[in-house]
Amino acid sequence: MHMEFVVVGVPISNQSAGTPALQAWRAAVETEVKQCWTGPPLMGNLKARIINFHTGDKPSLDLDNMSKPILDVMQQIVYDDDRQVRQAELTHVRIDAPFVFVGASKLIVASVQAGNEFVYVRIEDPIDPFPLPK
Secondary structure: OOEEEEEEOOOOOHHHOOOHHHHHHHHHHHHHHHHHOOOOOEOOOEEEEEEEEEOOOOOOOOHHHHHHHHHHHHEOOOEOOHHHEEEEEEEEEEOOOOOOOOOOOHHHHHHHHHOOOEEEEEEEOOOOOOOOOO
16 A cells, blocks of 8 residues: 545535535645655556545445546646556445444544545555456
8 A cells, every 4th residue: 555545525526627616625635645645656557446435325426526536636746647547446335334344444444433424545556467357
């Protein structure tokens, strides 16, 4: 794992371009990224894990719209080009769902316990060779 962070709040889609909500979301992501990553941009291929812990039966946006602003903000900070992200695991999970916490990231556990909607982001090395589905 190279890094992980949490952004408290509901993710905003790039389709909300020019809105104060998207600008605020991107700024919140950037603040968290810069607190976690102080080194030079990573080289090589990467994997992103993004989990939206939301309330209610339906998440506020779809998976691809959730990930795009986050991956874009990390460009030029964590990696040079978001095309380096060759694998992505994108998930929506109700924050009040039953969880097995054994072995879970301490950051996720603490954030779930706080009870606020949040997005968890992790950048790690990709699985290589990539296993094809059976």
